Every structure is written in C-alpha cells, then in structure tokens.
Amino acid sequence: MFCDYHVHTDFSDDSIYKMxxxxxxxxxxxxxxxxxxxHVDYEKYYIEYLxxxxxxxxxxxLKMGLEFGMQRHTIDDFEKLFKRYPFDCILLxxxxxxxxxxWTGEYQKGKTQEEYNLEYYEELLYLxxxxxxxxxxxxxxxxxxxxxxxIISFELIKPVITEILKTVIADGKGIEFNTSWHxxxxxxxxPSREILKLYKELGFTRFCTYDKMKPIxxxxxxx
Numbered sequence: 468m469f470c471d472y473h474v475h476t477d478f479s480d481d482s483i484y485k486m487x488x489x490x491x492x493x494x495x496x497x498x499x500x501x502x503x504x505x506h507v508d509y510e511k512y513y514i515e516y517l518x519x520x521x522x523x524x525x526x527x528x529l530k531m532g533l534e535f536g537m538q539r540h541t542i543d544d545f546e547k548l549f550k551r552y553p554f555d556c557i558l559l560x561x562x563x564x565x566x567x568x569x570w571t572g573e574y575q576k577g578k579t580q581e582e583y584n585l586e587y588y589e590e591l592l593y594l595x596x597x598x599x600x601x602x603x604x605x606x607x608x609x610x611x612x613x614x615x616x617x618i619i620s621f622e623l624i625k626p627v628i629t630e631i632l633k634t635v636i637a638d639g640k641g642i643e644f645n646t647s648w649h650x651x652x653x654x655x656x657x658p659s660r661e662i663l664k665l666y667k668e669l670g671f672t673r674f675c676t677y678d679k680m681k682p683i684x685x686x687x688x689x690x
C-alpha cells in the first residue's frame with residue numbers, strides 16, 4: 468500500500484502545487500491513495516476535490532482532509548469547521564502557541580531550549596486530551612525544525628511525549644511519519660527514531676488509511 472496522507476496544494480498558503488498536478492504526479496509515482504490535508508478551508512477546495520475524484524476515480528483513490536493547526540483557544544473554531552464537510556482524515560498539529568509562530572523564532576525568544584520544547588509538547592498534550600475529532604497527530608516533534616540550539620536530550624522530553632502517545636493510542640488515533648525531515652536537513656526523522664521506538668513499545672503494529680474518519684488497518688509488511 469503506497470499512499471500519502473499529508474498533501475498540501477495551492478489552497479494552502481505554504482504551497483504552490485496545483486491540486487490536479489498533485490494527482491497526476493501521484494499516479495505517475497505509483498501511489499494508490501492520497502489524502503489532501505490543506506491548512507485552509509475553501510469552498511473552491513471542496514469543489515475541485517470532487518471534480519478530481521470523478522475524473523480520476525479509476526486511477527487513484529482520493530481522500531479529503533484538512534490539517535488543523537490548532538491552539539487551545541481555537542478548539543471551538545476547528546470543531547465548527549469539522550462539522551461542515553465530509554472529511555476522511557484530519558491531521559492535528561501545532562505551529563504556534565498564543566498566536567506566536569515557531570518558524571520565525573519569535574516564540575523561542577527569551578526561553579531556554581528546555582522551556583520552549585516542554586511548552587510545545589505540553590500544548591500538544593492538552594490538545595489531544597481535549598479535542599477528539601482528528602485522525603492523526605502530524606509531525607509530532609515539529610519544534611525540532613526550528614530549534615537553533617540543536618537536538619534536545621530525549622530524556623528531558625520523554626515523560627510528556629510518553630503521555631501524549633498513551634493518550635493518542637487510548638483515543639484510537641495515530642501519529643504520522645513525516646518525510647519533510649529530508650527537506651529541512653534535519654539530523655533525525657520526524658518524529659525522531661527515539662519517539663518511534665517509544666511508540667512501538669507502547670503498542671503500534673499496523674499502519675492506517677482512512678475513510679470517512681474511520682481507520683482502515685494494514686499490516687506493516689504490506690508497505
């Protein structure tokens with residue numbers, strides 16, 4: 468099963484990739500299924516998605532999702548959005564806290580490496596405990612992309628990451644393996660090998676695709 472469930476198009480402000488070109492490239496690469504998970508809600512996005520489903524239904528399975536870049540105070544807004552469309556898969560992620568971005572370095576300013584890392588993971592923990600209409604926790608250790616201090620000791624963040632993973636597993640959700648670590652030139656995978664090992668120890672044995680927010684389980688040997 469060759470698939471990709473974290474795909475952004477030009478409906479997101481971080482991409483210029485035309486939706487139809489994504490579909491054509493996915494087919495040429497041999498992908499069997501992709502899920503669009505753009506950051507932004509647009510009616511045009513939904514309409515174009517439906518048109519492409521009809522046009523390419525015999526060549527590739529197309530799924531509809533969004534990436535919910537959430538904060539504590541935006542939970543209600545995303546819940547309203549969730550109810551508007553028939554999603555297949557929702558990615559939950561954190562890109563900022565208190566409306567202050569990580570990628571600019573503004574959030575990290577004036578904090579120690581341990582402080583901003585722990586605050587990031589504690590925000591994730593709060594969200595997975597208080598929001599449940601998502602499928603997969605995206606790029607769990609996103610903060611590493613923007614950590615100019617380097618790689619933090621795993622032992623310092625392991626307790627809170629363990630609680631995040633236990634909460635995700637108990638809630639019937641998953642985490643993603645995000646391949647962007649190549650593009651960002653990171654020294655480790657996203658999430659890190661340490662996190663993946665911990666996740667394995669806590670009990671994942673399969674990977675999932677999604678249909679109407681329900682997981683479809685596949686054996687890892689099928690990859």
